[in-house]
Amino acid sequence: MVSTPAASTTWEDDADQRQAWRERLWLILGIIALALVPFVDSALGINRLGSWIPIFVFIILAMGLNIVVGYAGLLDLGYVAFFVIGAYSCAFLTSPSSVFVQNGWIPEFFQGFWPAMAVGWVLAAVFGVLIGAPTLRLRGDYLAIVTLGFGEIVPDFFINAAAITGGPNGIGQIARPPSIPLPGGNSINFSSGDLDNWYWLVVAVGVLSLFIINRVYKSRLGRAWQAVREDEVAASSMGVNLVRTKLWAFALGASFSGFAGSIYGGYITVVYPDQVQFSTSIIILAMVILGGLGNIYGVIIGGFLIQSFDRVLADELNAPLHWIGDRLNLDFLREHDLQSDRFLIFGLALVLMMVLRPGGLFPSRQRAAEMRPEDQDITVQEQQEMYDVRQDDEPSAGERA
Amino acid sequence: MDFNLDLFLQILIIGITYGAMIALIALGYTLVYGIVELINFAHGEVFMMGAFFTMQVVLWVGVTSESATVAVVGALALALLAAMAFSGGINYFIDRVAYRRLRNAPRLAPLIAAIGFSFILQNIAIYWRGSNPVTPEAVIPLEIRSLNILTAWFGLDTNLRVRLIDFLVVLVTIPILIGLSWFVYRTRTGAAMRATAQDREAAALMGIDVNRTIGTAFLIGGALAGAAGMIAVYYLNSARFQMGFQYGLFAFTAAVLGGIGNLSGAVLGGFLIGIIWAMSDGFIRQFIPEWGAQWTPTVIFGLLILVLVFRPSGLLGEQVPDRA
Numbered sequence: 001m002v003s004t005p006a007a008s009t010t011w012e013d014d015a016d017q018r019q020a021w022r023e024r025l026w027l028i029l030g031i032i033a034l035a036l037v038p039f040v041d042s043a044l045g046i047n048r049l050g051s052w053i054p055i056f057v058f059i060i061l062a063m064g065l066n067i068v069v070g071y072a073g074l075l076d077l078g079y080v081a082f083f084v085i086g087a088y089s090c091a092f093l094t095s096p097s098s099v100f101v102q103n104g105w106i107p108e109f110f111q112g113f114w115p116a117m118a119v120g121w122v123l124a125a126v127f128g129v130l131i132g133a134p135t136l137r138l139r140g141d142y143l144a145i146v147t148l149g150f151g152e153i154v155p156d157f158f159i160n161a162a163a164i165t166g167g168p169n170g171i172g173q174i175a176r177p178p179s180i181p182l183p184g185g186n187s188i189n190f191s192s193g194d195l196d197n198w199y200w201l202v203v204a205v206g207v208l209s210l211f212i213i214n215r216v217y218k219s220r221l222g223r224a225w226q227a228v229r230e231d232e233v234a235a236s237s238m239g240v241n242l243v244r245t246k247l248w249a250f251a252l253g254a255s256f257s258g259f260a261g262s263i264y265g266g267y268i269t270v271v272y273p274d275q276v277q278f279s280t281s282i283i284i285l286a287m288v289i290l291g292g293l294g295n296i297y298g299v300i301i302g303g304f305l306i307q308s309f310d311r312v313l314a315d316e317l318n319a320p321l322h323w324i325g326d327r328l329n330l331d332f333l334r335e336h337d338l339q340s341d342r343f344l345i346f347g348l349a350l351v352l353m354m355v356l357r358p359g360g361l362f363p364s365r366q367r368a369a370e371m372r373p374e375d376q377d378i379t380v381q382e383q384q385e386m387y388d389v390r391q392d393d394e395p396s397a398g399e400r401a
Numbered sequence: 402m403d404f405n406l407d408l409f410l411q412i413l414i415i416g417i418t419y420g421a422m423i424a425l426i427a428l429g430y431t432l433v434y435g436i437v438e439l440i441n442f443a444h445g446e447v448f449m450m451g452a453f454f455t456m457q458v459v460l461w462v463g464v465t466s467e468s469a470t471v472a473v474v475g476a477l478a479l480a481l482l483a484a485m486a487f488s489g490g491i492n493y494f495i496d497r498v499a500y501r502r503l504r505n506a507p508r509l510a511p512l513i514a515a516i517g518f519s520f521i522l523q524n525i526a527i528y529w530r531g532s533n534p535v536t537p538e539a540v541i542p543l544e545i546r547s548l549n550i551l552t553a554w555f556g557l558d559t560n561l562r563v564r565l566i567d568f569l570v571v572l573v574t575i576p577i578l579i580g581l582s583w584f585v586y587r588t589r590t591g592a593a594m595r596a597t598a599q600d601r602e603a604a605a606l607m608g609i610d611v612n613r614t615i616g617t618a619f620l621i622g623g624a625l626a627g628a629a630g631m632i633a634v635y636y637l638n639s640a641r642f643q644m645g646f647q648y649g650l651f652a653f654t655a656a657v658l659g660g661i662g663n664l665s666g667a668v669l670g671g672f673l674i675g676i677i678w679a680m681s682d683g684f685i686r687q688f689i690p691e692w693g694a695q696w697t698p699t700v701i702f703g704l705l706i707l708v709l710v711f712r713p714s715g716l717l718g719e720q721v722p723d724r725a
Contacts, residue, residue, distance in 0.1 A: 075509050077516075134710045140508050141440050142709050145653065149702035152650075156699045278646065282516055289513060340532075344524035350517025354510045355502050 026297065034203050038196050048312055049195040055307040056202040057264045060209050062287040062303035063296060064256025069285070070294035070364075071217060072249035073229030074136070075144040078151020079284055080276040082254040085127050086120035086261025087271040088158060088165065093119060094175035099164050113177040117262040124258020125251040132250035136243060151281055155273040170272025174265045177201070190266075198267060205263060209256060213296060216252065225249055226294075279343070283310070286346045289353050292360025301362060309345065314338040407560050412683040413676060418567045418636065420675025421574040425629035426652035427659070427667040427674075428581065429492070429622030435598045435662035436618045437504070442515035443495055445649015446522035447623050451488035451630025452640040453526055455480045456537045466542045473540050477635075481573070484631040485624040491522070492623025493616055500619075501612060519645070526642035534641040537634050541566070570632050577628055578668060584621070585664065594618055598662070647698065651678065654705040660718020669717065674701060 041049050061083065068076045092098045093106055093116040100106050109115055135146045158165045165171065180188040188197050216222055224245045227235035236242050265271045283306065291302020318338050325333030353360060426448050433441045458480040464472050495518050503511040548565040551557045585591040596604040597614045605611045633648070634640050655674040659666025681700045708715065 073509070075512065135706070138709060138713065141512050142713060144509075144512060145440065145657075146706050146709050148650070149705045152702050153699050156695060160695055160699070279520070282520065285513070285516070340527060341524065343520040343527070347517040347520030347522075347524065351499055351514050351521065352517075354506075354514040354517065355499055358506065358510055 023297070030300075031207065038199055049199055051311040053195070053198050053202050053267055054264070055304065055311060056206050057260045057267075058284065058287065058307045059300055059303040060206055060260040060263075061257055061284050062291070062299050063206075063209055063213055064253045064260070065284050066288050066294065066296055066299045067213060067216075067225075067256070068249050068253035069288055070292075070296075070299065071222065071225040071229065072246060073140070073225075074246060074249060075140060075147075076250070076253065077144050077148035077278075077281055077285070078154070079147070079253070079257055080280045081131075081147075081151040081154035082124040082127060082257035083261035083264075083280075084154050084158065084271075084273070084276055086124045086258030087265035087275070088171070088261075089120040089123045089258070090116045090262040090265040091171040091174050091271045095171045095173045097166070097173055098171055111175065113175045113266050116175065117259070117266070120262030120265075121255050121259045124261070125255035127258075128251040128254025129247055132247050133243075136246045136250065148278070148281075151278065155276065158273045166272075168273060170270055170275075172270040174269045174271065176266050176269065192269075202263065202267075205259075209259070210296065210300070213252075213256075217296070221245070221248055279346075282350075283346055286349050289360055290349050292362040292364060295360065295362050295364035298360055298362030298364070302360065306346065306349070310342060314342070408683070410561055412679045414561070414563055414567060415683075416676030416679030417672060418570045418675070419678050420672035421570050422629050422632055422636065422671075423648070423652050423655050423675050423678075424668045424671025425574060425577065425625045425632070426648060427655040427671045428578075428664060429626045430653050430656040431659070431661055431664060431667040432594075432618045432622040432625075434656070435664075436594060436615055437500070437511075438508075439500060439511050440515070440653070441492075441495075441500075441619075441622070442512060442649075443518035443522060444492070444622065444626060445645030445647075445652070446519040446526075447488045447492050447495075447645070448626040448630045448633070448648055448652075449526060449640070449642065449645030450491055450522055451484040451627030452634045452644065453529055453535075453630075454487040454627070455484045455631040455634050456530075456535065456640065458483045459538050459540060464538075464540050466539050468540070476540065477631075481628060481631045484627040486627070488627025488630060489620040489622075489624035492619045492626070496616055496619040501615075519649075523642050523645070530640075530642070532642060534639045536639050539638075541635060566636055570636055573628070573632055577625065581621070581625065582664065590614070590617055650705075651701055654701050654708075656715075657705060657713075658708050658715055660715030663715065663718050666715055666717035670715070677701065677704070 037052065038049060041047065041052075061079070065076065065079050068074050068079070090113075092100050093110050094113065095101065098106075101111065110119065131147070131150050135143055138146060158170075159168050162168075177190040179190065182188065188194075190197055190201065217225075224235070224240045225248075227238065227240055228242060228245050232242060235245075284303075287303035287306045288299050289302070290306060291300065292298030315338075318336075321336060321338065322334050325331070325336070357363075426444065429444050429447070430441060433439060433444070459476055462476040462479065464476040466473075468476075495515075499514045499518065500511050503514060546564065546566045549562045550565055550568055551559055551561055551563050585594060593604065593609045593614045594617065596607065596609055597611055601611055604614070629648075633644070651674055652671065655670035656667045657670070658673060659668070659670030661667075677700065678697055681697045685696045685700070
């Protein structure tokens with residue numbers, strides 16, 4: 001057992017530890033805040049708990065996409081394809097109207113919600129590897145386009161292969177989680193009315209995902225992702241296996257998308273191809289970028305901001321906006337529906353973030369430094385130094401004379 | 402199933418008209434990519450804006466199908482030029498406010514900004530004409546649109562139909578293509594563009610204003626997309642805020658297929674994609690009738706993936722993109 005030499009406790013370690021404590025503090029505060037939401041919601045009579053559940057599903061998606069884009073630096077524009085795969089695999093396994101169940105191909109065991117969710121998780125990861133393996137050699141922007149193409153093909157396939165997938169109408173009657181019996185005769189149910197229980201389930205899943213992602217990020221694999229993101233050549237010469245590292249990022253990212261898909265499928269009990277579109281992928285990307293690429297807490301906040309605008313604020317702010325329109329007698333404001341501004345707002349978020357604050361609202365320190373354009377001043381300064389050196393070495397014209 | 406030559410030729414004709422539109426859009430991708438190595442994701446939306454502006458100009462001019470032929474032709478020509486100027490201006494503006502600041506940023510930054518712009522433009526189109534498909538003012542009467550020029554002009558006795566509108570699409574496209582190649586290969590600005598594409602720093606040292614040259618490439622690429630937008634409005638007889646996405650991606654596939662950065666490659670790829678599009682629309686459902694009919698995007702995106710994975714330099718591209 002080697003004892004830690006005293007010399008290694010430098011100020012850097014201190015800073016890291018302080019950072020870690022700060023993170024833990026925020027995490028605990030965040031969980032307390034989340035725990036209060038249902039009570040506040042019912043106490044104030046807001047009744048918006050139903051909106052919170054998709055918000056959390058999307059935050060899980062954003063955390064997963066952050067693995068791919070933020071940690072490993074691979075732009076994935078077809079991220080929702082894996083969501084669709086997760087949701088459909090849940091539907092194929094559990095819905096009584098699925099062809100596979102009707103033909104008796106699915107063992108009884110897999111027809112439950114939990115096993116189906118696990119299968120959805122794994123299948124999404126498998127597809128992540130399948131699409132990643134041939135394409136990860138491509139340069140970043142080509143990879144983005146390939147994933148975009150894949151993200152279009154998957155929903156298209158589910159629309160067209162109507163014999164299996166129900167076509168545009170999709171598959172209904174997806175299994176919900178079974179009730180959990182409690183001592184004393186009560187039980188935790190997950191039917192459509194039990195929003196509270198669904199809320200807790202999704203929060204629990206979100207915190208679990210956060211924990212897993214954080215552990216992976218701090219592992220050897222997580223460090224390899226950052227190394228690959230920052231300099232592939234340097235990373236590979238340090239012994240990082242580029243393809244395997246990227247494939248892990250792709251597969252893990254995809255798996256969380258599939259995971260979110262199967263939970264969402266269980267929550268709304270129906271899946272159809274139009275649930276997700278290209279814009280959904282971009283909305284998730286906007287969540288990641290707004291919050292801060294590579295900083296998972298930033299991503300959670302970014303996801304929260306964008307999703308709460310999308311699902312809650314846009315509705316709630318319409319009334320005050322119309323009221324202002326009435327006072328000012330502006331028809332434009334009186335009739336405006338904030339829902340119609342969604343694309344504008346997401347687009348602006350992407351553009352402004354890239355131009356003004358590429359690290360996001362809450363940048364991770366490394367990622368921020370990396371996304372900034374190369375500093376022109378430094379090269380000028382370096383040139384200046386070279387010039388100065390030469391001046392010192394060579395006598396100037398005046399001295400020579 | 403017997404091979405039906407007439408059907409095959411008919412679909413080929415449709416494919417060539419699609420191809421003309423796609424080629425015009427693909428040129429914009431390839432021009433910009435050749436110079437700044439940026440996939441201008443907003444290009445499809447620039448095309449869509451051209452289509453919307455065309456309808457607006459025709460509304461302003463106020464011609465209808467009742468107007469004199471000269472007035473209609475004049476209005477359409479005006480709309481074409483206006484749409485080219487408008488789309489070119491938008492593309493230039495996007496480069497000026499966003500991409501130019503991101504020239505030295507990592508490759509993904511301008512791509513993400515481009516996606517942002519494509520969303521912004523889509524939302525502007527929704528404000529402009531709503532989110533439902535818009536039918537343009539019917540300035541070309543239906544019987545003239547669908548006049549079969551093979552029988553009416555050439556007196557051929559055939560089942561094939563080349564509608565006047567198909568003919569017009571190709572008729573408008575060809576001078577634009579010739580004009581472009583004249584511009585790129587015969588003018589000083591064109592030479593500056595080619596020099597900048599080869600080596601930006603060396604071009605700057607030779608006294609070329611690199612930012613202006615890149616701006617010109619965006620302007621011209623946008624103008625071509627605007628022309629395609631004008632053609633698309635009257636060929637499809639409908640426009641929608643989302644149309645840029647599919648057309649943009651098809652055109653990008655065409656540019657990649659031909660060899661991105663290569664102008665003749667983009668045209669070749671455009672026509673190939675147009676033909677594949679028409680064939681897939683026309684034939685796939687005959688083979689698998691019990692499955693859905695919307696296979697074309699799957700076919701074309703699948704092709705895109707295959708080309709990028711197995712031959713990223715495309716059919717004509719000599720430069721092999723670095724695959725680090």
